[in-house]
Amino acid sequence: MLPTTPSNTSRSEWHALLLPWFRVARRDLPWRRTRDPYRVWISEAMLQQTRVEAVVGHYERFLVRFPTVEALAAAPVEAVLEAWSGLGYYRRARALHETARELVARHGGVFPRTAAELEALRGIGPYTAGAVASIAHGSADALVDGNVERVLARWMDWPLARGSAELKRRSWATARALAPSDDAGEWNQALMELGALVCTPRLPKCSACPVRSACQAHAQGRAAALPLAKPKPATIEVELSLHLVEDSGRVLLRRRASSGRMASLYEFPTTEERPGGVLWPARPELALAEDEELACFGHAITIHRIRARVVRARLVGQLGTTGDDGAWSWVARADAGRLALTGMARKVVARCLR
Ligand code: SF4
Known part of the structure; x- marks a missing residue:
């Protein structure tokens, strides 16, 4: 039986190991200088399936063009797609625009404060809801993206395949158990930052990792093999x-x-x-x-x-x-x-x- 959630002791140990590292190692990114939910939301939408370096310039230009959720909602979809050009996955831009309209129509342009309320909006999934609620509003909501899944699979030593439903389920359960009640946003960003900078997909930098003493895959010598590769569909x-x-x-x-x-x-x-x-x-x-x-x-x-x-x-x-x-x-x-x-x-x- 695989361990699903960490004990209270390991939860405190993980917080004590990871948060101080994050406060020093965190990258100074434009969306980390704000707690404006609109700006956090735009950055999270852009960062899905796109590299940080590619997002930085687009993020700032997009916000000059659409500085508020009202401005985004009022723009024609063509203008939004144009501003999105270069980021790919245009479905995200269309969903962003629709959500902006719904936010203005139903909430007067004010972002709900919890992940559950945000998720009730069309176009906002569990990851984005957790990110906006925890980072902008400091709510105790968790989030799981590819980085978090990988970090947790290794910390917990789960021999599960990337993209599998079981890995997703366990990652969400563990991320929820780990999210602190005060400033879960900082914790969530620390997990993602560890995945982006240290616990990387192919060659995790275990010798420089702040949490290696608590990492079960590292102790077993199989960090790089987790999560397991998923079978590739034929091209x-x-x-x-x-x-x-x-x-x-x-x-x-x-x-x-x-x-x-x-x-x-x-x-x-x-x-x-x-x-x-x-x-x-x-x-x-x-x-x-x-x-x-x-x-x-x-x-x-x-x-x-x-x-x-x-x-x-x-x-x-x-x-x-x-x-x-x-x-x-x-x-x-x-x-x-x-x-x-x-x-x-x-x-x-x-x-x-x-
Ligand atoms: S010790 Fe290695 S595998 Fe474990 S979290 Fe750190 S980088 Fe990832």
């Missing part, structure tokens, strides 16, 4: 042609449908080489003649490994209208890079339109 190879169609200083782009994969983002006319492709189905309203190949690059979307070639092309005949699944637009060449683009479209702009 799917996809070959695409992205067409650069220009006319009088403008380029042809397609805005994807407002729901589904990469919703509302702009992309270049795309053809999947394999007939009957499901990711980019054939578009009967668009007939193109290819001229020359301009570039070639690789791209990954979830399990799809994409080989994309960029081809200069001409329209043959009239451009037909699309149905509900997107819309064509001619955009000034110089403006294309400012739109909310798919990751592949950004690569085309960088390679062929600069």
